[in-house]
Structure formats: C-alpha cells, structure tokens
Amino acid sequence: MNLPYYIYKKLSRNKNKFSISSRIIKISTISVSIGILVTLISFSIGKGLQIEIKNKMFSIQSDIVISSYENIETGISLNPINKSNLLNSLINEGLVYSNIYYSADKPALLLSKEDFESLIFRGFDNNYDIKKFNELFIKNGKNLNQIKKNEILISSLLAQRNDIDLNQKIRIFFNKxxxxxxxxxxxxxxxxxxxxxxxxxxxxxxxxxxEDIKDIYSWENNDIGNLNIIIKNKDDIIAYEKTLNSSSYLNENDLRASSVFSKNENIFNWISIFDFNIIIIVSVMILVALVNIIIALMVLIFERNKMIGILKSMGANNNLIRKIFLYKGADIIIKGLLYGNIIFFIIVFIQKSFNVIKLNSEDYYVDILPFYIDYKYIVGLNTLFIFISIFVLWSTFSIISKISPSKVINSK
Structure with a gap:
C-alpha cells in the first residue's frame, strides 16, 4: 500500500473550512490558475501577433528584391534592369530561385478632391501570385487571378478619401x-x-x-525595375540575401539584393522583443504561484506538526512525510492548472468566435487580437509548470527534518 498517498487522502477528506490552511490552499489554487492563465494568454497573443505581422509583411513584399542601389535607396525604379541578363547570370552562378516575379515602382499623382495625392504605382508581371494577397487583404473584387493592363487595386483608405467606387475609372498622372x-x-x-x-x-x-509602366516610360520588353524572389523556408532568407550580394554580376552592375528583414528592420526587431516579454511573464507567474503554494504547505505543515511528530516516533522517515505534503502540493498545482486551462480555452473560443477584443491597427498592424494555438506549446508550458513546482516543493520540505517528535508530541 502507498502509505503517503493513503495519509494524504485521509487528510483531504477531513476538511476544516475554517482553518487557516484551508483558506490559504484555496488562494494558492487560484494563484496557480491565474499564473498558468496569464502564461498561456501572453504566449498565445505574443506568438499570434508575431505570426500575423510576419504573414502580412511576407504578403505585401517579396522575400528578396534585386535592384540597383539607386532604385533601392529611393524606393522608385529610376533606371530599368535587363531581366534576361540578370536571370542568366544568376543561373550561371547557380543562384537562381524557382519562384520569381518582376515588378517596377514609379511615382504617380492622383487628383483628389482638393489637390493631387502623391503615390507609388507598383506594377507586377503575370508571375506575381496575387491569390495570397487577395485572401488576406482584398475586401472587394475577390477571386482575382491577376492584375491586367489598365487595372489597379487601391486601398480602402484611399478610396474613402477620394470617393472612389469599385469598377470606377480614375485618372493617374505620371512624369517620365x-x-x-x-x-x-x-x-x-x-x-x-x-x-x-x-x-x-x-x-x-x-x-x-x-506593362502599364513599360508603355508610359517607353521601356523595352526585357526591362524591369526589380527581380523579386519568394523563398519557401523563411529562415533561409538572410543567408540567401548574403549569398546573392556576393554575386560577381550584381557587384559589377551596381545591383543589390535586399531582404524583407533588412528593409523592415524596425518592425522585425519590435516583434522579436515579444519573445523576451513572454519569458519574463512566464518566469514571474511561475514564481508567484510557487511562493503561494510554498506558503500554503508551510502553514499546513505547522498545523500538522503534531501528526508529523507522531509519524516520526512510529518510525516514519523524512522522505515518507515529504511525500504526504508533496501529494497535497501536486493536488493544488493540478487543480490550478486545470481551472486555468479551461478559462484560457473559453477566452480563446469567445475571441475567435466574436472578435471581442479589438486593437489599434496603427500601433499593432492588426485590428483584432490574435490567439495562436499550438498544443505542443500548451502541453509544454503546463509540464514545465508542474516539474518546476514539484522540484521546488521537494527542496523546500527540508523543514520537516527539523521537527522533533518529542517536542511536538509533548507540546500543548
């Protein structure tokens, strides 16, 4: 028979709702629930924001752009590049990537209600996969397969500002x-x-x-502003960018490869801070929960010190007595984790179903608070919580070894 577990069950049945330890144990259970709840929420939101913002960045821009130094610095395709020469050189150097498309950026003017609006006209060739952009961002005119000549997509902000309707024809001005x-x-x-x-x-x-840019600026058929590369494994982007910039053809022709990371360094640095924040929050929550559990069990030990003395006088060793209180600690932890996880999934369900919590897109680049659910991480965080808690509890139960049987049995 498992004697420590038997004694723990007996103690659990004999509940005194008015004892100090009973109230503190309830507080500790609530503390564990709050700890795991805040931990799961902070992780889920932090990762959710990272994934949402990264997905948007990868959809708005290509992973790597090859263009002239002048074009990259100004953000405008001032001078065209011969796509055949560039592509052939990359093939010869073994640097070609299968998923590519061509584009060009030119300054443009839109006649608004009161004045001209300065814009960038970004033209793509037919290799540009607009489906992902369509799924994520386009609110009207869905199921687009490509942008044809003399057709454009504009933002809802621009449309509202200038009273532009779907399928309306608008005039745009270009300076050659x-x-x-x-x-x-x-x-x-x-x-x-x-x-x-x-x-x-x-x-x-x-x-x-x-094609509109080529017509307006009298470019040749092989002329482009940028060669855009899409990489399946986003972790390879930075390494491939460095490899491309070591290309002899790029260096000889004043061309440069620029990745989405290097062009948006501030945004990616900002979202990388989320990982550090998550670690801090997880550490603080585990620490607070542990302190509450330890306090509860210490109070319980002092309440039961006479029982401990009797058990020791009957030959029970310190490890056996430790296990009794370790079962109680595990009971607090498991109940707290269970309640915390249930509340977490209820919150996630409500948010995903009804989008209750909104965000300011100017600050966070998303308008609805995202929750990222990965069951491996959820199980991992719960397991981490349990193992750290049990390890710390086992270490703190050294106080039991200091209890003298003769003193506590004879005390009143």
Missing part, C-alpha cells in the same frame, strides 16, 4: 522625367480595394501591371 512639363495621363479601372493595416502602404501604394 523632371523636365516634362505636361504629365502623362492614364485611365485605370479600380478592380478591388485592399486593407493591409500598414498605413504607410495603404496611404501610398497602388497596385497595377508592369
């Missing part, structure tokens, strides 16, 4: 060079509205076809 006095005017059909929640993008970028 600084000496041009009368700009080129093109009429475009608005085939959809997008909302990325990146205000800099939504306020300044319109999406169209690279």
């Amino acid at each position: 060079d600084f000496s041009q006095k009368i700009p080129n005017v093109r009429s475009f059909k608005v085939i959809g509205f997008f909302e990325t929640e990146f205000l800099e993008f939504d306020n300044n970028v319109i999406l169209g076809s690279i």
Whole structure:
C-alpha cells in the first residue's frame, strides 16, 4: 500500500473550512490558475501577433528584391534592369530561385478632391501570385487571378478619401522625367480595394501591371525595375540575401539584393522583443504561484506538526512525510492548472468566435487580437509548470527534518 498517498487522502477528506490552511490552499489554487492563465494568454497573443505581422509583411513584399542601389535607396525604379541578363547570370552562378516575379515602382499623382495625392504605382508581371494577397487583404473584387493592363487595386483608405467606387475609372498622372512639363495621363479601372493595416502602404501604394509602366516610360520588353524572389523556408532568407550580394554580376552592375528583414528592420526587431516579454511573464507567474503554494504547505505543515511528530516516533522517515505534503502540493498545482486551462480555452473560443477584443491597427498592424494555438506549446508550458513546482516543493520540505517528535508530541 502507498502509505503517503493513503495519509494524504485521509487528510483531504477531513476538511476544516475554517482553518487557516484551508483558506490559504484555496488562494494558492487560484494563484496557480491565474499564473498558468496569464502564461498561456501572453504566449498565445505574443506568438499570434508575431505570426500575423510576419504573414502580412511576407504578403505585401517579396522575400528578396534585386535592384540597383539607386532604385533601392529611393524606393522608385529610376533606371530599368535587363531581366534576361540578370536571370542568366544568376543561373550561371547557380543562384537562381524557382519562384520569381518582376515588378517596377514609379511615382504617380492622383487628383483628389482638393489637390493631387502623391503615390507609388507598383506594377507586377503575370508571375506575381496575387491569390495570397487577395485572401488576406482584398475586401472587394475577390477571386482575382491577376492584375491586367489598365487595372489597379487601391486601398480602402484611399478610396474613402477620394470617393472612389469599385469598377470606377480614375485618372493617374505620371512624369517620365523632371523636365516634362505636361504629365502623362492614364485611365485605370479600380478592380478591388485592399486593407493591409500598414498605413504607410495603404496611404501610398497602388497596385497595377508592369506593362502599364513599360508603355508610359517607353521601356523595352526585357526591362524591369526589380527581380523579386519568394523563398519557401523563411529562415533561409538572410543567408540567401548574403549569398546573392556576393554575386560577381550584381557587384559589377551596381545591383543589390535586399531582404524583407533588412528593409523592415524596425518592425522585425519590435516583434522579436515579444519573445523576451513572454519569458519574463512566464518566469514571474511561475514564481508567484510557487511562493503561494510554498506558503500554503508551510502553514499546513505547522498545523500538522503534531501528526508529523507522531509519524516520526512510529518510525516514519523524512522522505515518507515529504511525500504526504508533496501529494497535497501536486493536488493544488493540478487543480490550478486545470481551472486555468479551461478559462484560457473559453477566452480563446469567445475571441475567435466574436472578435471581442479589438486593437489599434496603427500601433499593432492588426485590428483584432490574435490567439495562436499550438498544443505542443500548451502541453509544454503546463509540464514545465508542474516539474518546476514539484522540484521546488521537494527542496523546500527540508523543514520537516527539523521537527522533533518529542517536542511536538509533548507540546500543548
């Protein structure tokens, strides 16, 4: 028979609701529940924000852009690049990647209600996969497979600001060079509205076809502004960027590869801080829960010191008595974890079903608080909580060895 477990069960049945230890044990159970609840929420929200923001960044921009130094610095395709020469050189150097598309960025003007709005016209070729962008961001004009010539996508912000409707034709002005006095005017059909929640993008970028840019600026068929590369494993982006920048062709022709990470360093540095914040929160919550459990069990030990003395006088060793209180500690931990996990999943269900908690997209780049659920991490966090708690509890029960049987039995 498991004697420590038997004694623990006997003690559990003999509950005195008015004892100090009973009230403190309830407080400790609540503390564990709050600890694991806050831990799971902080992890789920932190990872959720990281994943949502990264997915948006990877959808708005290509993983790596190859362009001229001048084009990258200005953000505008000032000088065209010959795509055949660039692609052939990458193939010869063994640096070609299967998933590529071409684009070009040009300054443009939209006649608003009161004045002209300065914009960037971003033109893509037909290799650009607009489906992912369509799924994430486009609010009207869904099921787009490509952007054809004389068609554009604009942001909902831009549309609202200028009273632009779906399928409406709008005029956009282009200057071929600084000496041009009368700009080129093109009429475009608005085939959809997008909302990325990146205000800099939504306020300044319109999406169209690279063929329009070639026509307006009299580019050759092989001319492009940028070669864009999509990489399946995002962890390889930085290494591939460095490899491309060591290319002899790129260096000889004043070209440079720039990754989504290097172009948006501030955003990625900001979301990487979430990991540190999660570690701090998890550590603090475990510490607070442990302190409460230890206090509860110490009070219980002092309440039961006469029982401990009797058990010792009957030959029970310290390990046996430790196990009795360890069972009680495990009972507090498991109940607390169970309640905390149940509340966590209820909160997640409510948020995912009804989007109760909103965020300011100007600050967080998302408008709804995201919860990331990965059961491996949830089980891992609960297991970590249990093992650290039991280890610390076992270590703190050294106080039992200091209890003298003769003193506690004879005490009143």
